[in-house]
Structures are given as C-alpha cells and as structure tokens.
Amino acid sequence: MHILIIGAAGMVGRKLVDRLAAEPSVFGAQVGRLTLADAFAPPVPPSLQAISTPVTLDLAMPGAAEKLIAGRPDMIFHLAAVVSGEAEADFGKGYAVNLDGSRMLFEAIRHESARAPYCPRLIFASSIAVFGQPFPERIGDDFLTAPLTSYGTQKAICELLLADYTRKGILDGIGLRLPTICIRPGTPNKAASGFFSNILREPLAGKEAVLPVGEEVRHWFASPRAAIGFLVHAACMDSARIGPRRSLSMPGLSATVGEQIAALRRVAGERAVRLIRRVPDAHIAGIVAGWPTDFDARRASELGFRAETCFDDIIRIHLEDELGGTHA
Amino acid sequence: MHILIIGAAGMVGRKLVDRLAAEPSVFGAQVGRLTLADAFAPPVPPSLQAISTPVTLDLAMPGAAEKLIAGRPDMIFHLAAVVSGEAEADFGKGYAVNLDGSRMLFEAIRHESARAPYCPRLIFASSIAVFGQPFPERIGDDFLTAPLTSYGTQKAICELLLADYTRKGILDGIGLRLPTICIRPGTPNKAASGFFSNILREPLAGKEAVLPVGEEVRHWFASPRAAIGFLVHAACMDSARIGPRRSLSMPGLSATVGEQIAALRRVAGERAVRLIRRVPDAHIAGIVAGWPTDFDARRASELGFRAETCFDDIIRIHLEDELGGTHA
Numbered sequence: 335m336h337i338l339i340i341g342a343a344g345m346v347g348r349k350l351v352d353r354l355a356a357e358p359s360v361f362g363a364q365v366g367r368l369t370l371a372d373a374f375a376p377p378v379p380p381s382l383q384a385i386s387t388p389v390t391l392d393l394a395m396p397g398a399a400e401k402l403i404a405g406r407p408d409m410i411f412h413l414a415a416v417v418s419g420e421a422e423a424d425f426g427k428g429y430a431v432n433l434d435g436s437r438m439l440f441e442a443i444r445h446e447s448a449r450a451p452y453c454p455r456l457i458f459a460s461s462i463a464v465f466g467q468p469f470p471e472r473i474g475d476d477f478l479t480a481p482l483t484s485y486g487t488q489k490a491i492c493e494l495l496l497a498d499y500t501r502k503g504i505l506d507g508i509g510l511r512l513p514t515i516c517i518r519p520g521t522p523n524k525a526a527s528g529f530f531s532n533i534l535r536e537p538l539a540g541k542e543a544v545l546p547v548g549e550e551v552r553h554w555f556a557s558p559r560a561a562i563g564f565l566v567h568a569a570c571m572d573s574a575r576i577g578p579r580r581s582l583s584m585p586g587l588s589a590t591v592g593e594q595i596a597a598l599r600r601v602a603g604e605r606a607v608r609l610i611r612r613v614p615d616a617h618i619a620g621i622v623a624g625w626p627t628d629f630d631a632r633r634a635s636e637l638g639f640r641a642e643t644c645f646d647d648i649i650r651i652h653l654e655d656e657l658g659g660t661h662a
Numbered sequence: 663m664h665i666l667i668i669g670a671a672g673m674v675g676r677k678l679v680d681r682l683a684a685e686p687s688v689f690g691a692q693v694g695r696l697t698l699a700d701a702f703a704p705p706v707p708p709s710l711q712a713i714s715t716p717v718t719l720d721l722a723m724p725g726a727a728e729k730l731i732a733g734r735p736d737m738i739f740h741l742a743a744v745v746s747g748e749a750e751a752d753f754g755k756g757y758a759v760n761l762d763g764s765r766m767l768f769e770a771i772r773h774e775s776a777r778a779p780y781c782p783r784l785i786f787a788s789s790i791a792v793f794g795q796p797f798p799e800r801i802g803d804d805f806l807t808a809p810l811t812s813y814g815t816q817k818a819i820c821e822l823l824l825a826d827y828t829r830k831g832i833l834d835g836i837g838l839r840l841p842t843i844c845i846r847p848g849t850p851n852k853a854a855s856g857f858f859s860n861i862l863r864e865p866l867a868g869k870e871a872v873l874p875v876g877e878e879v880r881h882w883f884a885s886p887r888a889a890i891g892f893l894v895h896a897a898c899m900d901s902a903r904i905g906p907r908r909s910l911s912m913p914g915l916s917a918t919v920g921e922q923i924a925a926l927r928r929v930a931g932e933r934a935v936r937l938i939r940r941v942p943d944a945h946i947a948g949i950v951a952g953w954p955t956d957f958d959a960r961r962a963s964e965l966g967f968r969a970e971t972c973f974d975d976i977i978r979i980h981l982e983d984e985l986g987g988t989h990a
Contacts, residue, residue: 425772425830444753466906466907470804476798476805476806477804477806478804478805478806478807478907479806479807479822480825480906480907481822481825481826482829482906484826484830487822487823487825487826490822491819491822491823494807494809494815494818494819494822495815495819497808497809497815498809498812498815501810502753502812578794578808578810579794579806579808
C-alpha cells in the first residue's frame with residue numbers, strides 16, 4: 335500500500351506518521367511506500383526512512399497536486415490548510431490553499447482516474463468551523479453548515495466537493511470534522527482557541543498559563559490520540575456504510591472551562607490549578623462565543639468513531655503521550 | 663441605477679427584463695443603464711433599447727466577469743447556469759460555468775472594490791437542488807445542504823461563497839432557492855421535471871401531454887410571476903434584516919400531480935384533463951423520487967417573500983401572462 339500524507343509536518347500529520355512508525359500494521363495492509371508532503375520539510379521517523387519520500391511543496395502551486403498523484407497513492411490523508419486566523423486575515427491566500435489546493439488535488443485524481451482506473455480513499459480533515467451561530471443546544475447530523483469565517487467556508491466547500499467527487503466514483507472520500515484538539519502539545523500560540531490547551535499543558539509542566547474567558551465557557555474537545563484514531567478508523571472502515579453524506583462530525587467531549595480545571599485538580603492537584611492566571615480578554619471571549627459548544631455526533635458514533643468521555647482521560651493521555659506519564 | 667442581468671436570455675432573465683419594461687419604477691430608483699449578458703444574444707424590449715447594452719459572453723472565460731464589473735453595476739442578478747442535466751453529464755463544464763464562472767464574478771467585484779469603494783447588491787438564483795435525500799417531512803431553514811447532483815453541489819458552493827463575500831463586505835449578496843417553476847412557458851423539453859409543466863400547459867393549449875409518474879408524486883412549485891416577484895423583492899428589501907445566512911428557501915406550494923390535475927379540471931374542465939396521457943417512465947419516476955416535496959420556508963416568508971397558495975392561481979397566472987386570459 336502507498337500512503338500519501340499532505341500536511342505531514344503539522345501536529346496531526348506528525349502524530350499520524352508516529353502512529354504508523356509505532357504500529358506498522360495500523361492500516362491493515364503493509365505500507366510499502368509513504369509520501370510525506372508539506373510546505374515545510376516533514377520529519378521522517380528512522381524506522382520509516384526506507385519507505386518514505388518527503389516532499390516539500392505548496393499544494394496551491396500549479397502542478398503540485400499532479401506530482402503527488404502521479405504515484406497513484408492508494409490512501410490519501412489531506413490534512414494541509416492555512417489556519418483559521420490566517421485565512422481570515424489573508425482572504426486570497428486562504429482560498430488559494432484551502433479551496434483551490436484541495437480542488438486541484440481532487441482534479442488531479444479525476445484526470446489520473448481517466449487515464450486508468452483509480453479511486454483512492456481520501457480522508458479530509460474538516461472542522462467544526464463549518465458551523466456558525468445560532469446553534470441548537472446540540473448540533474446534530476442534519477444541521478446546516480453556515481460558517482462565519484472564511485476558513486469554515488473553505489472547509490464546507492471542500493466537504494461538498496468531496497461528496498460530489500465520491501458520488502461520481504472519482505475518489506472514496508471521507509471528511510472528518512475534528513473537535514478542538516486538547517491538549518495540543520508544543521508551546522502556547524496566539525490562536526484564539528489556544529488557551530483551552532494552555533491552561534492544562536502549562537500547569538502540568540509547572541508553568542503559568544493565562545485564562546482569558548470565564549469558567550462557564552463551553553466547548554467541544556478530543557485528544558490528539560483520539561484524532562489519530564479517527565483518521566485510522568476512516569482509513570480502515572467499510573466506506574460503503576457512510577452513504578452519500580461523506581462528512582461526519584466526529585465524537586468528542588463537551589466541557590466547560592470550569593470542568594477542565596476540575597479535571598486538572600483531580601489529576602494534578604491544587605498546585606497545578608493555582609498556576610492558571612485569570613486575565614479576561616473581551617476580544618477572545620467574543621470570538622469563542624461564536625463557536626459550537628456541543629454535538630450529537632450520532633452518525634460517526636454508529637460508524638465506530640470513538641473519543642474520550644471524561645476530561646480526566648484527556649489529561650491522562652497528555653501525561654502518557656507527551657510527558658512520560660507524570661506531571662510537574 | 664445601473665442593473666446587470668447575467669443570464670438575461672433565459673426564461674427567468676427575459677421575464678425579469680419584461681417586468682422592468684412594463685414597470686420602469688419596479689426597483690424603486692430610476693434605471694439609467696441596463697446591461698444584459700448571456701451566452702446567447704439576449705432580447706431587448708423596444709422601450710428599454712435606449713438604456714440597454716446586450717453583451718454576448720461566456721462567464722467562464724477569463725476576463726468575462728471583469729468586463730461586466732468594469733461598469734460598476736449597482737445591482738446584479740446572477741441567473742446564468744449550465745442546467746442540471748448538462749452539469750451531470752459534463753462534469754468539467756458544470757464546474758467551469760456554475761462554480762468558476764460565479765467565483766470569477768465575485769472575485770471581479772472584490773478586485774473592483776479594492777480599487778475604489780464598491781459593494782453591489784448581488785442576487786443569486788440558487789435552487790432546491792442544494793438539498794438531497796433523506797428529507798424531513800418539510801425542509802426547514804436549518805436543514806443541511808447535502809446535494810445529490812453536481813448542479814446542486816455547485817449551487818450550494820456558490821451559496822457559501824456568497825455568504826462569505828457578503829460577510830467580508832465585498833458584496834451584498836442574497837441567494838434565492840427557487841422552487842420548480844410552473845407553469846414553465848414554451849415547448850415541452852426533456853428535463854426530468856418538464857412534465858410538471860407539460861401536463862398543464864399543453865392541455866390548456868388544446869394539446870396532448872405525457873404524464874410519466876403517478877398522481878401521488880409531490881413536489882414544490884411557484885409560478886414564473888412569483889419567481890420574478892422574489893427577484894424584485896430581493897432587489898428592493900433591506901438586506902440587513904437577513905443576517906449572515908444569505909441564502910433563503912423561497913416560499914412555494916407543495917402539491918401532488920393529482921392536485922395539479924384537479925386544479926386543471928376546475929379551471930379548464932374535463933376536456934383539458936382528458937388530454938393527459940399516462941405513460942409511466944420508471945427512469946423519470948426514479949429521478950423525481952429524490953427531489954424535495956415540501957418546505958417550511960419561514961425565514962423567507964418573514965422577510966416578505968410571497969408565492970401562490972393554491973394551484974388554481976398558478977394556472978390562472980399562466981392564462982393571464984401567456985395566453986391572454988383564456989384557454990383552448
């Protein structure tokens with residue numbers, strides 16, 4: 335099997351590659367070839383170097399998608415995107431990468447399949463940003479995608495394209511609307527959603543973190559480990575069970591900031607909680623107020639996708655996967 | 663006011679131009695300039711010749727949209743599209759015209775507005791084809807757009823773009839999801855939906871018509887006059903009332919074929935009804951079975967859009983507007 339990962343240098347892409355390195359049979363069949371593409375040089379784990387081809391390219395450049403598809407990968411993970419804040423600030427760049435780049439990928443597959451039979455599975459990382467206010471109490475599988483950002487618009491458009499190209503038999507697409515990944519490893523960043531991870535990751539490492547919103551703020555979460563599980567499940571499942579609506583809201587955990595903090599207290603004690611500094615920020619609070627808070631992800635659950643059901647587990651997974659099982 | 667109509671040679675475009683000819687103040691302000699664009703030479707009513715510029719072009723050609731927007735029209739009706747059957751048969755052409763053509767139009771406006779302040783109202787003819795099975799009993803305003811055709815996919819994508827360009831202040835967009843237009847004037851065509859009009863229009867003219875489905879088949883209708891009314895209302899309304907979800911399912915009338923025939927009997931008598939020949943066609947019945955049957959078009963109704971509420975009126979409107987008030 336030949337696997338192509340586009341966006342292989344990103345957080346999710348690297349964790350997916352690491353999972354394959356740790357468990358070579360994770361996709362069922364033996365992986366004989368691995369193409370790792372990204373705008374930045376993607377890292378390659380030592381055990382995968384013999385089968386890997388790292389490719390540095392910009393998916394929005396003419397010819398880039400054709401180059402990736404010329405090798406006729408059997409399985410494609412499309413994780414590459416200009417992130418939300420940048421897509422909002424740079425309208426042209428967001429559309430060029432997130433919409434045109436994706437469409438050029440789909441078109442390259444169409445042209446390749448016209449040359450000789452070819453229908454790769456394509457797993458597309460979508461986002462809960464496809465939804466916009468006002469929301470019902472829980473967002474169900476029939477709720478309209480009415481995004482309120484350019485990023486969400488681009489993801490929603492790609493979902494529509496994915497379904498149509500799949501319906502036409504050009505590819506075998508599955509879109510996964512990922513919850514906010516928590517606890518996101520690395521260092522604090524300026525993303526408006528960053529604090530959801532910062533207030534846990536930093537105290538667990540003995541460092542201070544800033545909380546810009548109130549404890550009543552509710553959001554929708556899954557661990558990085560769950561996100562990789564979604565990708566693996568989408569790669570291995572019987573896609574005929576999905577039907578024509580090819581994008582699925584992934585299961586997750588709805589929790590308030592207060593519930594996050596209570597879980598931190600249970601796992602790491604009051605000393606960790608005291609490292610959270612409350613610095614209200616009306617701008618961030620305003621952005622976050624427009625985000626989904628809860629889902630009824632029934633279709634995905636029925637199709638076997640699984641996420642955490644308690645926040646303590648989300649914290650313990652971070653300890654196990656990032657901190658060698660312990661905290662500061 | 664400068665008005666641009668793209669798709670001015672089509673059935674809806676011609677009726678919109680005729681309405682302006684009949685009622686020069688229909689849009690409130692005086693129309694000083696009228697640009698009529700289509701892939702085929704658009705007809706110009708004599709009373710509008712002094713202010714009209716007919717333009718024959720293909721919106722999907724590079725430069726075409728820029729040419730139309732260079733005149734900075736205040737109001738744009740975007741009615742042009744490759745129709746459903748052709749978009750399904752010719753995948754590349756459907757996307758080139760219905761998606762790329764529309765996007766080039768929006769992009770031309772973005773670039774024009776970057777040169778000097780400009781934010782035209784843009785009224786986009788969308789379609790109930792943005793919806794796909796399975797449906798609730800009535801399709802509400804929060805129901806997801808999950809099209810099952812390339813045409814529906816292209817319209818749904820344009821709706822998303824329209825909302826995002828409007829949110830960014832580039833244009834003032836309103837998308838109208840038109841019901842199936844009935845009674846469609848002209849001659850019987852091969853569209854799968856054609857019989858809904860044929861079984862009324864032909865008997866009213868003393869001619870035979872073929873009914874390929876059963877009387878229990880239900881669908882969603884509005885008259886051509888109502889469709890023009892939607893466009894005029896969208897042009898004149900306070901668009902700030904719409905909010906960020908800029909595409910609206912238009913009101914209409916849910917009726918079965920049996921109810922259509924009963925209305926024909928009431929308006930034109932048993933002799934007309936006897937001209938309907940039943941020739942079951944499983945292929946057409948299969949296509950039609952996937953179409954929406956009923957809507958709860960609450961948002962559009964609250965915003966003042968109005969359609970017929972009884973099928974007899976739809977037939978009478980055809981007699982008045984197409985047959986000089988009488989039937990065969």
